[in-house]
Amino acid sequence: MGKTITQKIFEAHLRDEPFEGTKVINLDAVFCHEITTPIAINDLISRNKDRVFDATKVKAVIDHVTPSKDTQSATQAKILRDWAHRNNIKDFFDIGANGVCHALFPEQGFVRPGYTVIMGDSHTCTHGAFGAFAAGVGSTDLEVGILKGVCAFREPKTIRIDIVGLMPQGVFAKDVILEIIRTLTVNGATDRVIEFHGAAVTAMTMEERMTLANMAIEAGGTSGVCMPDEVTVEYLWKFVKDEYQNNKVVALAAFKKWHSDPDAVYEKTIKIDISALEPLTTVGFKPDQVKKIKDCADVKVNQVYIGSCTNGRLSDLRIAAGVLKGKTIAFGVRGIVSPATPEIFKQANAEGLIQIFMDAGFCVTNPTCGACLGMSNGVLAEGEVCVSTTNRNFFGRMGKGGTVHLVSPASAAASALTGHLTDPRTYL
Amino acid sequence: MKSFGGPVLILDRSDINTDEIIPAKYLTEVSKEALKAHCLEDLRLDGFSNASAAFTSARVVITRENFGCGSSREHAPWALEVNGITVVIAESYARIFRQNMFNCGMLAIELPRETIDDIMGFCGAYANSTCSVDWNGQALTFTGNTKSLIIPFVLNQFDHALVVSGGWVEFADANY
Numbered sequence A: 001m002g003k004t005i006t007q008k009i010f011e012a013h014l015r016d017e018p019f020e021g022t023k024v025i026n027l028d029a030v031f032c033h034e035i036t037t038p039i040a041i042n043d044l045i046s047r048n049k050d051r052v053f054d055a056t057k058v059k060a061v062i063d064h065v066t067p068s069k070d071t072q073s074a075t076q077a078k079i080l081r082d083w084a085h086r087n088n089i090k091d092f093f094d095i096g097a098n099g100v101c102h103a104l105f106p107e108q109g110f111v112r113p114g115y116t117v118i119m120g121d122s123h124t125c126t127h128g129a130f131g132a133f134a135a136g137v138g139s140t141d142l143e144v145g146i147l148k149g150v151c152a153f154r155e156p157k158t159i160r161i162d163i164v165g166l167m168p169q170g171v172f173a174k175d176v177i178l179e180i181i182r183t184l185t186v187n188g189a190t191d192r193v194i195e196f197h198g199a200a201v202t203a204m205t206m207e208e209r210m211t212l213a214n215m216a217i218e219a220g221g222t223s224g225v226c227m228p229d230e231v232t233v234e235y236l237w238k239f240v241k242d243e244y245q246n247n248k249v250v251a252l253a254a255f256k257k258w259h260s261d262p263d264a265v266y267e268k269t270i271k272i273d274i275s276a277l278e279p280l281t282t283v284g285f286k287p288d289q290v291k292k293i294k295d296c297a298d299v300k301v302n303q304v305y306i307g308s309c310t311n312g313r314l315s316d317l318r319i320a321a322g323v324l325k326g327k328t329i330a331f332g333v334r335g336i337v338s339p340a341t342p343e344i345f346k347q348a349n350a351e352g353l354i355q356i357f358m359d360a361g362f363c364v365t366n367p368t369c370g371a372c373l374g375m376s377n378g379v380l381a382e383g384e385v386c387v388s389t390t391n392r393n394f395f396g397r398m399g400k401g402g403t404v405h406l407v408s409p410a411s412a413a414a415s416a417l418t419g420h421l422t423d424p425r426t427y428l
Numbered sequence B: 001m002k003s004f005g006g007p008v009l010i011l012d013r014s015d016i017n018t019d020e021i022i023p024a025k026y027l028t029e030v031s032k033e034a035l036k037a038h039c040l041e042d043l044r045l046d047g048f049s050n051a052s053a054a055f056t057s058a059r060v061v062i063t064r065e066n067f068g069c070g071s072s073r074e075h076a077p078w079a080l081e082v083n084g085i086t087v088v089i090a091e092s093y094a095r096i097f098r099q100n101m102f103n104c105g106m107l108a109i110e111l112p113r114e115t116i117d118d119i120m121g122f123c124g125a126y127a128n129s130t131c132s133v134d135w136n137g138q139a140l141t142f143t144g145n146t147k148s149l150i151i152p153f154v155l156n157q158f159d160h161a162l163v164v165s166g167g168w169v170e171f172a173d174a175n176y
């Protein structure tokens, strides 16, 4: 009987099966940020166990609230910073080098096919785009991961999504994943890994695959995963070429051994035809409440946010800037863009994208999670509406009493120009 | 080991997310006690306005599907715990929240919809219902007036071991 990629990864990393159905796996990477790690650090200190299992496998970043906004966030940052220095964690990213974790860590080449990764952050599923098993966990799992390099899971079953057709013009990876979440519902993939297959996925860049995998958790998924291929090899090449004797064929063969077997067993397989998909938006306060954006043109917009681990990468900024070029955003709309990492910021600047955003009337912030979770900048007032390229539209997510509509970067930019939810196709 | 059981708090809605259990703006706190006053303050539930009043006596939360979805923040179980809640009973959970509860040595008990209907019906009929938890024998006993309702439940072995150990740090430390 064939195996899924997740079964292969679990087998290769199995440390213990203390009870039937409970798998304790060895970890290749433990990622940390300043919101969920400090309590784990303090707990380790109080237990007299202030150590890390392997300083080369633990990576840390200050990204959610940076630069610090008050004494409390400064204290959190300091706890993480001091801990990283004390424990000799070389891959620690502070002001000037920091950016949104799920954009920064892949950019640094920290995730490889077949890896096991945890982080105290639900969108850790993003890294499954590389053919890894990457799962969000709480602070206690994180603490044990830091100390012992292991984590326990019930071996997840897999839902296979076969995406049929190619993305029509004006439709992006964000629209595809919103359609998938609409189909699965917010808990349709709980305790499941979501495997993404189909010609549309094969044709996607790593950035697009990360957008797809990023929102697996919004359907309850433990991880989202794409099969590693030539695109993965290209993206990781500068980091892996020595390991594979400078031979891409060797690297590709090594990556492909993780692929799910043709006769792998899935809990279910769902076909999703995107050949006639139209640009989408969420409505309401759950990410599976999704409509065609053209049917929501009466929704007025106070703020437009372009950024986050879902859609704050260079290709996203290019698309949004393409819509905004030579235009200005509607009167009364506040536009905010947060390039997700310093590299992305620099590149966007070199390509003239930052200029386009500023000429259009956008505020450009430093790389940070920022407005995405309403705890540092860009907070909404009660009753306000934000059209956002992020991943969560929970009531109050971006500020108490505020409403969020999740869209692609193209749709966000188009909505900024008109001041209401807008189908981007006439602007592309 | 924690103590389990006591008066119940009914939250009759599905998909209550961790932002509702504890809003992101309080995540800069590095002490669990500081979360106490803010638990459920953004909950969207008709007729529910005063979280701190609800928590003065409650020890057990009864709710619907997909409880604890969204952000992985363990601040959600901590915010419940500092308010005295160490047991949640629901139709289903988001994976991370459920694991976080057991990792902290707390109980996240899963029961079918009809059973949750029965429990909510019972607790609705008898104000001041309480729930006692025999987690070893795996049965819940709800008591109101002179009536009672006994509901069996199942804990898998790993979850049971986590409760006995007091949580995942203790279990992992002893075994790995």
Ligand code: SF4
Pocket (backbone or CB within 6 Å): A064, A100, A101, A102, A121, A123, A307, A308, A309, A310, A368, A369, A372, A373, A390, A391
């Ligand atoms: S950008 Fe938003 S969703 Fe992504 S890690 Fe930051 S806060 Fe979480």
